[in-house]
Amino acid sequence: MVLAITIGALLAIMLLALARALAGPKVYDRILAMNMFGTKTVLLIAVYGIFTDSPSLVDLSIFYALINFIGVIAVLKFIERVEEYDEVVER
């Protein structure tokens, strides 16, 4: 029961985040949504792992947290670089 509600709520959050990611409007909104989506995935996997008695999934959630962080940083860095180019081009 608790499991169902928790997972349901997490999925709902993810759905909302996904809606924001799809809606945009700016790239940054999408990144924000992606970040939130990622953290909720981490929690979801942890919850699922503990409740289904397979603690090995917790390793997985640690890893997801890392990947999520690196992903966000990568997007930011590369977007920044593209904007720099645009500035250079405009001048």
Place this chain on the structure above:
Amino acid sequence: MGFSLFNYWVVILLMMAGFYTVIASGNLVKKIVGLNIFQTSVFIMYISIGKVFGGSVPILAANTDLYSNPLPHVLILTAIVVGVATTSLALSLAIRIREAYGTVEENDILEISRREDDEE
């Protein structure tokens, strides 16, 4: 009956979305993304082949003796690696194409190539 095949149908829908992106999109990078989606959906198909209801992760545990099938997992591990290898090669080709032609739009490239062919 209907429901028991439901997830194959979802997979097929995904596959076709990816496949459509590959063949209909004009942008090379987007083609690559489509290719990835296509492949990922095939992976989901394999993994769902291996699922057993009531089974657990195929790691030996004391409290269960029904495991999902490990073989598709192994195959897909390999296939994922093959996929990323293809992706990285395709991406570097896209970069080179951009440097050589100044664009990654298929139509523009075709136009330029056609002109080159005519000149010869």
Place this chain on the structure above:
Amino acid sequence: MLCMTALVVVYVRHLFSVVMLFGIYSLLSALIFVVLDAADVAFTEAAVGAGVSTVFMLATLVSTGRQEKAPAHSPLLPLAVVTVTGAALIWGTLDMPHFGDPGNPVHVHVADRYIQESPDEIGIPNMVTSVLASYRGYDTMGEVIVIFTALVGVLSLLGVRERRENPVHRTGERHSRPYPVLQVMALLLIPFILVFALYVQFHGDFGPGGGFQAGVIFAAAIILYTLTFGLDDATALLPVKLICMLAAAGVLLYGGTGVVSMLLGGNYLDYDVLAHDPVHGQHYGILVIELGVGITVSTVMIAIFLALVSRAERPR
């Protein structure tokens, strides 16, 4: 949700968004893998799809531009092809074995042997690792070679410059603002990631993980370093030549294990002969080849990333 993401990917034209949505798509499919009991695959898919592939694509977008043009030709023909293919598949599914039924042919023929016997024959609890490294060890060797081939291909296409030839053109330095917060964070995280990579590498016998996943995690640490400190610092830390040598060494380590087992009288990649006791032999063999996989995968990922980024940093 998965369908929605996939369908939107088809429509969105801003390529950064497409790639990010692909990252989300990949995370979602990894979640599905978790639900379908495939922890190892979920690990790998997240590492590769949401992690490495996404980062590679982003790095590419920097040099290729980020807006897609509207398609010029009509979408009818591809749509028709797709519909026909999809219809064929759905037609084929109608009498497929039912999803999740333990009596399906897949579960009763070959795989049952892996499930029943592998704990005794190989002696490690994670069946995925046993099948991957021993029963189908040759496939895994093929996989390492595929990754290596990708490295060779990317190098022959792009090449990696060790150093910037001309310091005046360091646009990155002139424009990019240092991120002190991120740099501190990265320095905090990287040792942790490296330890985690080692844990995953050697814990693969017992839980989800193994050489491939560990390799990607290791590469992720270096990618994080490169992102926060810049390409030059990263290549100073890990010269490209060293990376390439390590990649080849990893492949040779794997293949060499096979050769050794051949010299000791077994078939290629037969680990039974590596020690007096077959189970011990399997242990050693799996340990060594997982190490080979880990080395090759991490170095190849790093090298490809550096190659892509070194192109991206070049001013247009």
Place this chain on the structure above:
Amino acid sequence: MIVDIISTALFMIGCLLGLTGAWGLLSFPDFYTRVHAASITDTLCAACFVSGLMLQTGWSLVTVKLLMVLLLLWLTSPASSHALVRAAHHAGLRAMTWSFLGDRS
């Protein structure tokens, strides 16, 4: 028993916080307010979930791992929010002004 109740309560609080944050993410009017909504709830929400889980598992290696998840989330999530806002600011994304709010109301 008590542990169960506490952990259930923690889960519920976590759900509530998470949903609030997500709702904020979806409905707030501009980027910076959305960051605010998302990041503030994220931290506490994660804390609630993970501590609830830790209560469930009891004391073992898994608890340590869960703690690591929590620490990681606490470290990375503010950092990425920070980086995100900074990048957006540098890219010239303007914050919503009062006059804009006034127009809306």
Place this chain on the structure above:
Amino acid sequence: MTIGHLPALQVVIPLLAAPVCFLLGRWPRLAWLLASAVAWTTLVIAIGLWLQVREGGTISYAFGGWAPPWGIEYAVDRLNVLVLLIVSGIAAVIFSGSWESVRQEIPESRQALLFTNLLLCLAGLLGITITGDAFNLFVLLEISSLSTYALISLGRDRRALTASFQYLIMGTIGATFILIGVGILYMLTGTLNMADLAHRLGGLQGSRAMHTAYGFLVIGIGLKLAMFPLHLWLPNAYAYAPSVVSAFIAATATKVAVYVMVRYLYTVFGPEFAFSAMYVQWLFIPVGIIAVLFTSIVALFQHDIKRMLAYSSVAQIGYMLVGIGLVNVTGLTGALLHVFNHALMKGALFLALAAICFRIGNPRIENIRGIARQMPWTMAAFVGGGLSLIGVPLTAGFISKWYLILAAVERGWWPVVAVVVIASLIAVIYVWRVVEAAYLHPRPEDAETVAEAPPALLAVTWALVLANVWFGVNPGLVTSLASGAAEALFGGYLP
């Protein structure tokens, strides 16, 4: 002891030589020597396997000591030993003659990488041929494909990049289709070993899922072997790749794909399912005929000789499909012989072109006017290869076409005979265009004088030309191998 390991060594040696070759990046000449030595070794191993097969029938090798179907098996029979021989033979010849041409066309920093890629490609092709495991085939297919994409993109023209990208997209779609097909087969049977698959599929005749798997496999492999409407990637890929690479992949890659098709149709699905239930001959015969006629005509209008030969390759694949589609032992023998002979003649022709490229750069018809006087040996080799392509008696090309015609007559399908003859006449025309330009036109005044091609390149070209003649005069060896394989494949099945 070594004898027993030959099947594994066949693939493992080039696979492991590749990283070594990669480490030799500074010394491209050493890399070349290593690659050639390895290629010759694989040829020796293939001959060893052939001798073994001739004496003892099918050889099976279990990787990791796990008996199939639990482990991965390599299975060598008459069918694939034929393909092994031709692939490793062509590789040995082409690799050893490639140095001069590579040194001229590829920047020095990439030369060792090119040889590494060639080795990987060779290993992949040999592996595809020898493996008895459906999934292992996919992995090795990807090894060879990825290295082929990289090889093509090394071409000097920037259109090489787009050609390679196009090939990558189509090739990956093909590979993914194969993956879907194998997945469905696995779902139905629970095994991946080909022999075991064949055994277990026998009980599943008429299952829709099996039909779907079949369709996906045929289309997937069709993409790889450039079956007629799916051939669009091929001409550009061959035309813009470095000359040596064109020679190697034109002679081997599609042949291996034809082998895979034959293997799936006959061994895995069985001729009964493939021909009596799915009527694949009604796909292959028309597609093959259209391919032969249409692409031969397209070849007539090409100005770039490499492209012309590439289109002719698609036409030759059409012959092979017709041979498979005729559904009798003679037809299949003809198709297999054509696999062998086409590798020989395309190898010879593309090597001769490589020699021409080496001296004049761009091998267009207008550029080679009067060149025969300055490069007599090269042009003579080209003529030799061309005669074999046309199918003149006493060359290898004649033998396989003869078998195809015999098979068509056996079935009483005279139009097929007519098509083979007409297409050969068209081949006469396009080969003649080159010969005319090279021999009958004077060298233009402003053109620079060129010398004969370097001796090493010339030697390997002539080796292949002479092989064409030799196998044309003494066809017995290969013919008996091919017809033995064809009989074994058909088993007791009669259409």
